[in-house]
Amino acid sequence: MAGSQTEKYPGSHVGRVGYYIQMLVKLLDGIFAVLAVSALLAIAVVVIIQIVSRFLLPTSPIWTEELSRYLFIYLIVMSSGLIVRKNLHVRLELFQSALSPFWGKVYDIFCHLMVGGFALYILPYSIKYAQIGRWQTSPALEVPMYWSFLSVCFFFALTAFYSFVCIVLLFLERDDQGVLR
Amino acid sequence: MEIFLLFGTFFLLLFIGVPIVFCLGIASLTYLSMAGISFTIVPQRLYAGMDSFVLLCIPGFILAGNLMNSGKITDYIIRFSNALLGHIRGGLGLANVGGSMIFGGISGTAVADTASIGAVMIPGMARSGYDKSFAAAVTAASSTIGPIIPPSVPMIIAGSLSGISVGKMFLAGVVPGFLLGLGMMVTAYVISVKRQYPREKRATLKEIFIVGRGAIWALLMTFIILYGIIGGLFTPTEASIVASLYAFAVGMFVYKGITWSNLPKLLLDTVLSSASLLLLVGMANLFGWILTSEKIPQMLAEAIFAVSENPFIVILVVNIVLLIVGGFMETIAALIILFPTLLKVAEGIGMDPVQFGVMAVLNLIIGLTTPPVGVCLFVASGISGLSMTAIVRAIWPFLICNILVLLLVSYIPAISLWLPSLLG
Numbered sequence: 001m002a003g004s005q006t007e008k009y010p011g012s013h014v015g016r017v018g019y020y021i022q023m024l025v026k027l028l029d030g031i032f033a034v035l036a037v038s039a040l041l042a043i044a045v046v047v048i049i050q051i052v053s054r055f056l057l058p059t060s061p062i063w064t065e066e067l068s069r070y071l072f073i074y075l076i077v078m079s080s081g082l083i084v085r086k087n088l089h090v091r092l093e094l095f096q097s098a099l100s101p102f103w104g105k106v107y108d109i110f111c112h113l114m115v116g117g118f119a120l121y122i123l124p125y126s127i128k129y130a131q132i133g134r135w136q137t138s139p140a141l142e143v144p145m146y147w148s149f150l151s152v153c154f155f156f157a158l159t160a161f162y163s164f165v166c167i168v169l170l171f172l173e174r175d176d177q178g179v180l181r
Numbered sequence: 182m183e184i185f186l187l188f189g190t191f192f193l194l195l196f197i198g199v200p201i202v203f204c205l206g207i208a209s210l211t212y213l214s215m216a217g218i219s220f221t222i223v224p225q226r227l228y229a230g231m232d233s234f235v236l237l238c239i240p241g242f243i244l245a246g247n248l249m250n251s252g253k254i255t256d257y258i259i260r261f262s263n264a265l266l267g268h269i270r271g272g273l274g275l276a277n278v279g280g281s282m283i284f285g286g287i288s289g290t291a292v293a294d295t296a297s298i299g300a301v302m303i304p305g306m307a308r309s310g311y312d313k314s315f316a317a318a319v320t321a322a323s324s325t326i327g328p329i330i331p332p333s334v335p336m337i338i339a340g341s342l343s344g345i346s347v348g349k350m351f352l353a354g355v356v357p358g359f360l361l362g363l364g365m366m367v368t369a370y371v372i373s374v375k376r377q378y379p380r381e382k383r384a385t386l387k388e389i390f391i392v393g394r395g396a397i398w399a400l401l402m403t404f405i406i407l408y409g410i411i412g413g414l415f416t417p418t419e420a421s422i423v424a425s426l427y428a429f430a431v432g433m434f435v436y437k438g439i440t441w442s443n444l445p446k447l448l449l450d451t452v453l454s455s456a457s458l459l460l461l462v463g464m465a466n467l468f469g470w471i472l473t474s475e476k477i478p479q480m481l482a483e484a485i486f487a488v489s490e491n492p493f494i495v496i497l498v499v500n501i502v503l504l505i506v507g508g509f510m511e512t513i514a515a516l517i518i519l520f521p522t523l524l525k526v527a528e529g530i531g532m533d534p535v536q537f538g539v540m541a542v543l544n545l546i547i548g549l550t551t552p553p554v555g556v557c558l559f560v561a562s563g564i565s566g567l568s569m570t571a572i573v574r575a576i577w578p579f580l581i582c583n584i585l586v587l588l589l590v591s592y593i594p595a596i597s598l599w600l601p602s603l604l605g
Contacts, residue, residue, distance in 0.1 A: 033449050033452075036449070036452045036453075036456070037445070037448045037449055037452055039452075040240060040244070040448060040451065040452050041448075043237070043240070043241075043422070044241075044422050044425065044426075047241075047418060047419055047422040048422060048426075050419065051415065051419050051422075051423070065234055068234070068237060068418070069232060069233070069234055069237060072231075072236075072237045072240070073228070073231055073232060075240065075452060075455070075456060076231055076455075076456045076459045076460060076463075077456075078456075079452050079453050079455075079456035079457075080456060080460060082453055083453055083456060083457045083460070086453065088453055088454070088457050089200030089201070089202055089203070089457055089460075090200065090201050090202075090457065090461065090511045090514075091198050091199065091200045091201060092195050092196060092198055092201070092509070092554055093198060093554075094196065094198065094553065094554075095198070096198055107198065110197075111197075111198065111199050111200070114194070114199050114203065114207065115199065115200065115203045118203055118206055118207050118210065121210075122206075122210070122220060122223050122224065125219075125220040125221045125223060125224060126221075126223070126224035128221055129221045129224040129225055129228075130224075132221075148228075148232075149224070149228060151228070152224040152227055152228050153224075155227070155460070156224075
């Protein structure tokens with residue numbers, strides 16, 4: 001296994017490749033963190049515009065409610081990869097703490113495989129679902145619903161991608177779980 | 182047959198420890214493939230579950246709570262509560278409960294409450310001569326008041342599921358929240374008298390005023406949220422953003438706990454915890470859709486009514502079902518799956534959906550402090566270093582108090598409905 005080789009030959013090719021993979025993943029983590037936090041800040045701005053215009057302007061814009069809803073959905077899906085990476089999904093933990101490091105790893109890999117496999121399997125169906133949106137436009141902003149339906153594809157794609165990344169990092173013994181911790 | 186496969190897969194994966202979101206997703210998938218329904222329903226229901234203007238207030242309230250909590254707010258709340266209640270026997274225990282009540286007004290979840298107050302109070306109480314197990318128990322138990330007192334994430338979700346305004350749900354939780362607090366204070370007092378726990382020096386009016394000036398900002402936030410929503414100034418989503426702005430200003434300029442360097446992590450924490458919650462909401466929407474299309478709510482209602490049509494018994498059965506499920510399942514997932522189902526039963530006996538909402542949330546949060554899956558117990562055990570068993574042994578008097586309030590809410594509609602009815 002790659003993991004055991006890293007231990008035997010620190011500084012070997014595998015060690016170096018592992019390091020680069022880890023750095024790449026960190027970069028991606030950062031990008032998605034920025035995207036998700038930007039969505040939150042954008043929601044705040046849009047909602048503030050909505051409040052201010054209601055109290056100060058004669059008419060309030062009709063697009064704010066819709067835009068904040070789409071931003072909200074993108075906030076959720078852009079975070080979905082990081083949630084997998086940082087193990088933040090809620091789960092029932094009955095026996096995990098009693099597992100040895102080896103079996104803990106086996107358990108982690110099993111869960112990631114289940115989750116990643118599921119997400120990958122549903123991905124084509126969500127792409128098909130997004131296509132339906134090509135024929136619909138949103139009522140206020142008049143953008144094709146495709147863009148907002150596409151969010152679900154991001155969710156499954158990121159979940160699948162990060163599940164497999166986590167498996168790779170587990171094998172490389174580089175699963176440090178997170179950018180900011 | 183398909184429905185057994187649905188539940189079988191779900192529980193199998195749940196006990197293995199697969200994340201609950203994916204237990205719901207994978208179980209739904211097995212059902213859909215057996216029933217021959219197109220899998221495009223998965224993204225469709227997931228999207229529909231998350232696409233809601235009401236749920237949009239969840240990240241806002243979580244952000245407001247995190248911003249507020251980044252400074253010394255917990256310290257002020259505890260000192261204020263201690264200044265008011267400390268001179269009674271077992272004063273720190275009572276102050277712990279009082280602190281949780283104030284804290285409940287700025288955070289929407291119980292776990293945040295256990296973690297923040299527990300970190301200060303459990304070691305503090307142990308130093309002052311309280312049993313550590315009592316300190317951990319009172320912290321975990323009183324933190325369940327948080328999701329009853331507004332703002333409350335479970336109440337928002339209960340409202341969005343039944344089409345009741347979030348403002349109404351928030352108000353309905355106020356009286357039960359106070360009853361819980363009062364009940365737990367009495368419980369803590371009785372135990373303290375029996376074990377001769379110490380009392381603190383009585384605070385002078387001046388001291389109360391000084392610490393009160395620090396804590397008032399937290400109380401004011403609860404007031405802004407409630408007044409804004411009920412007074413018709415803001416929608417809940419707008420109120421959550423206004424509360425966040427307020428909390429940011431307070432955290433930045435009054436408590437000075439927010440800095441430009443810790444803000445990114447705080448924002449990211451908010452985003453990630455909201456998103457994991459809302460993915461659960463979305464996926465549970467798919468699961469719930471399957472249950473509805475299989476007519477499970479009707480079947481369950483018929484099964485319960487077959488036992489008895491006496492409202493007293495029906496409410497009892499519903500409570501027992503919710504309590505058991507709450508012991509095993511995560512609050513939000515349980516709420517989304519069970520709430521619409523059991524609402525049918527409640528409406529069958531003429532129960533008001535608002536009252537039923539409060540009752541359901543109360544049931545499920547009791548599960549946060551009971552084994553096998555009591556999240557607040559885990560947190561309290563982590564802080565105190567005590568085993569779960571030790572805390573469970575100390576927590577049962579408080580559980581009785583929880584159950585008593587639950588029974589009052591279940592059988593006396595006025596407790597939850599009086600305040601919402603006053604304000605329309």
